[in-house]
Amino acid sequence: MNIVVCVKYVPDTGSQPRFTAEHRVDRAGGRLSELDEYAVEQALRVVDTVPGTRVTHLTVGPPAAAEALRRALAMGGDAAVHVSDDAIAGSDAPATALILAAALRRLSPDLVLCAMASTDGGTSLVPAMLAEHLEMPQLTFASEMSLDEGGTVRIRREAASEVRHLAAGLPAVVSVTDRIGDPRYPSFKGIMAAKKKPLETWSLADLGVPAGRVGAAAATVVDQITARPPRAAGTIVPDEGEGGRRLAGFLSEQKFI
Amino acid sequence: MSDVLVLVGHIAGQVGKPGLELLTLARRLGDPVVVCAGEADEAAVETLGRYGAERVHVIESDEPQEYPVAWVRALAALTADVRPVAVLTESTPDGREIAARLSVRLDGGVLTDAVDVQAGPDGPVVTQWAFAAGYTVTSRVVRGVPVIAVKPNAVVPSEAPVTPSVTRGALVLEEADRRTRVVSRTARESTGRPQLTEADIVVSGGRGLGGAEQFALLERLADALGGAVGASRAAVDSGWYPHTHQVGQTGVTVSPQLYLAVGISGAIQHRAGMQTSKTIVAVNKDAEAPIFELADYGVVGDLFEVVPQLLDEVARRRA
Ligand SMILES: Cc1cc2nc3c(=O)[nH]c(=O)nc-3n(C[C@H](O)[C@H](O)[C@H](O)COP(=O)(O)OP(=O)(O)OC[C@H]3O[C@@H](n4cnc5c(N)ncnc54)[C@H](O)[C@@H]3O)c2cc1C
Ligand SMILES: Nc1ncnc2c1ncn2[C@@H]1O[C@H](COP(=O)(O)O)[C@@H](O)[C@H]1O
Numbered sequence A: 001m002n003i004v005v006c007v008k009y010v011p012d013t014g015s016q017p018r019f020t021a022e023h024r025v026d027r028a029g030g031r032l033s034e035l036d037e038y039a040v041e042q043a044l045r046v047v048d049t050v051p052g053t054r055v056t057h058l059t060v061g062p063p064a065a066a067e068a069l070r071r072a073l074a075m076g077g078d079a080a081v082h083v084s085d086d087a088i089a090g091s092d093a094p095a096t097a098l099i100l101a102a103a104l105r106r107l108s109p110d111l112v113l114c115a116m117a118s119t120d121g122g123t124s125l126v127p128a129m130l131a132e133h134l135e136m137p138q139l140t141f142a143s144e145m146s147l148d149e150g151g152t153v154r155i156r157r158e159a160a161s162e163v164r165h166l167a168a169g170l171p172a173v174v175s176v177t178d179r180i181g182d183p184r185y186p187s188f189k190g191i192m193a194a195k196k197k198p199l200e201t202w203s204l205a206d207l208g209v210p211a212g213r214v215g216a217a218a219a220t221v222v223d224q225i226t227a228r229p230p231r232a233a234g235t236i237v238p239d240e241g242e243g244g245r246r247l248a249g250f251l252s253e254q255k256f257i
Numbered sequence B: 001m002s003d004v005l006v007l008v009g010h011i012a013g014q015v016g017k018p019g020l021e022l023l024t025l026a027r028r029l030g031d032p033v034v035v036c037a038g039e040a041d042e043a044a045v046e047t048l049g050r051y052g053a054e055r056v057h058v059i060e061s062d063e064p065q066e067y068p069v070a071w072v073r074a075l076a077a078l079t080a081d082v083r084p085v086a087v088l089t090e091s092t093p094d095g096r097e098i099a100a101r102l103s104v105r106l107d108g109g110v111l112t113d114a115v116d117v118q119a120g121p122d123g124p125v126v127t128q129w130a131f132a133a134g135y136t137v138t139s140r141v142v143r144g145v146p147v148i149a150v151k152p153n154a155v156v157p158s159e160a161p162v163t164p165s166v167t168r169g170a171l172v173l174e175e176a177d178r179r180t181r182v183v184s185r186t187a188r189e190s191t192g193r194p195q196l197t198e199a200d201i202v203v204s205g206g207r208g209l210g211g212a213e214q215f216a217l218l219e220r221l222a223d224a225l226g227g228a229v230g231a232s233r234a235a236v237d238s239g240w241y242p243h244t245h246q247v248g249q250t251g252v253t254v255s256p257q258l259y260l261a262v263g264i265s266g267a268i269q270h271r272a273g274m275q276t277s278k279t280i281v282a283v284n285k286d287a288e289a290p291i292f293e294l295a296d297y298g299v300v301g302d303l304f305e306v307v308p309q310l311l312d313e314v315a316r317r318r319a
Helices: A036-049 A063-075 A093-107 A125-134 A188-194 A243-253 B017-026 B042-050 B068-082 B093-106 B215-225 B233-237 B303-318
Strands: A002-006 A009-011 A030-032 A054-060 A079-083 A111-115 A138-147 A152-158 A162-169 A172-176 A199-202 A220-227 A235-238 B003-011 B031-038 B055-060 B086-090 B110-118 B125-130 B135-141 B147-150 B165-170 B181-187 B201-205 B228-231 B258-262 B279-284 B297-300
Touching: A002 A036, A002 A093, A002 A125, A009 A063, A030 A063, A036 A054, A036 A063, A036 A111, A036 A138, A036 A172, A054 A063, A054 A093, A063 A079, A063 A188, A063 A199, A079 A093, A093 A125, A093 B093, A111 A125, A125 A138, A125 A172, A125 B068, A125 B093, A138 A162, A138 B093, A152 A172, A235 A243, A243 B279, A243 B297, A243 B303, B003 B017, B003 B068, B003 B093, B017 B031, B017 B042, B017 B086, B017 B147, B031 B042, B031 B068, B042 B055, B055 B068, B068 B093, B086 B093, B093 B110, B093 B147, B110 B135, B201 B215, B215 B228, B215 B258, B215 B303, B228 B233, B279 B303
Parallel strands: A002 A054, A002 A111, A054 A079, A079 A199, A111 A172, A138 A172, A235 B297, B003 B031, B003 B086, B031 B055, B055 B165, B086 B147, B110 B147, B201 B228, B201 B258, B258 B279, B279 B297
Antiparallel strands: A009 A030, A138 A152, A152 A162, A162 B181, A220 B135, B110 B125, B125 B135
């Protein structure tokens, strides 16, 4: 089984991310998207159950995005591919999906694993776009995933109004949620081993993706970005036996009761 | 004027509020053409017309379990035929996936999580919130037919009555559309409360509640205020409340008139799902809890004292 996990290098959620003058996300001081760790974990669980499974981590991003790959490799897996090219800067979801799809064609996986969303853009567009480009079935927002010997992947998806069980033959694109099982922490041994695992860097030319289709040629433009004003400080009262009544007073003033 | 495709989805009974919101926004851009499936009976068509649908295109299908992706082929064909100025869909997980795949087929751009859409000289101008609503961003699609996924509650539905013409087309599936098989779907029982994303008031509970039984207290509060019940991930992970009620980064995003956080600390991932709420109220026994930074009104105290007293007081004021 050949698994490719798509991982993204994102700004740390702990700090308020910023935009550059070109309206791009400032990726300085980033990390492996927290949600992608759940996808990496699922790949590693397949390794434990299906002998001969090979896991490759794939990212599209600036030079620093290699850190996300090293972090994923420290959790486990065999190799990593970093698609990096100056022309990629400023790419939107369609451009990113186009590049990822080209890299995936070259890696020809049986299973493509993604997270439900990136923690920066958070659009959930890329997994569905990959399925469309690669003409693979998509099984998205999986809160449970299993593979059987016949090459069928099954998932559970919790939609707002119903629970769905979906299945598809391989190759397939699967995206997972944070309910699928906690990701492991890289061990010290894992971190050391990751430094020696092969990490290849591919350019757009290597993939035959025309530079004119990505980056500045994105299908969307951002015209304006403004920081939202911080919320005005509120009234905080200690409960000295009247807290519930005082709150009722506030709600009544605001016409909620 | 030009047409705007509005994907209303499967209509079973009444047309949902999100569909009427899409129609209201679509009228700013052109003449709305609704694409829907399901019953779409006379009453439904009448409702769509009341909110400005010039045309209603019903996709008919005997497939009881068609997967949303199967729609994309039909939508792409319709888009080629109608040549709309934009395609609007709901920014739900299903809606965003349709948007994603449709935009690949149309080789154009897509914008999700729109909180506003306006007509502009160079096509629709879309407003989004970025990074847990820390920023307001306006964007445009500059290649292909703009596909725009709009968040619930982006606009208050308004009427603009017309009599729609109705066309019907069959959903033709190809082998490739059936590759994802729906093995089963189990509908959730209705709670009788408003939908979390559509509710004007949301009452949410966190780890501070301490157990599943204690959520009954929050349900009573939600019912007293006519609201929906939400939960933090800690409460959901503990099995105290269903995941469909989780508010936050990996749950739903809500933007109600009133958000009441009870026994919730206010972690960044939770804030991501609620900090655009109009009025925020918090009850927490820890005065340092970050949720108080967002709160318009906060009570530092034990929720098991404060909430019952609040309930009594609401009942007294109503009596
Ligand atoms: C990838 C990822 C995604 C996540 N997505 C989400 C998400 O979508 N939504 C989400 O909510 N979280 C999410 N989280 C988890 C988030 O980081 C927090 O762990 C979670 O929000 C904490 O929930 P809580 O506030 O209920 O619990 P805690 O942080 O434990 O807070 C409980 C609060 O209750 C108060 N309390 C206790 N007893 C009482 C009492 N008797 N009366 C009054 N107050 C009391 C305490 O003072 C405390 O502030 C995510 C985390 C990760 C890593
Ligand atoms: N630049 C990228 N490189 C690799 N994988 C990505 C990239 N962008 C998105 N993905 C994958 O697609 C998922 C959903 O991202 P998004 O569509 O941006 O919300 C992520 O969790 C990743 O698995």
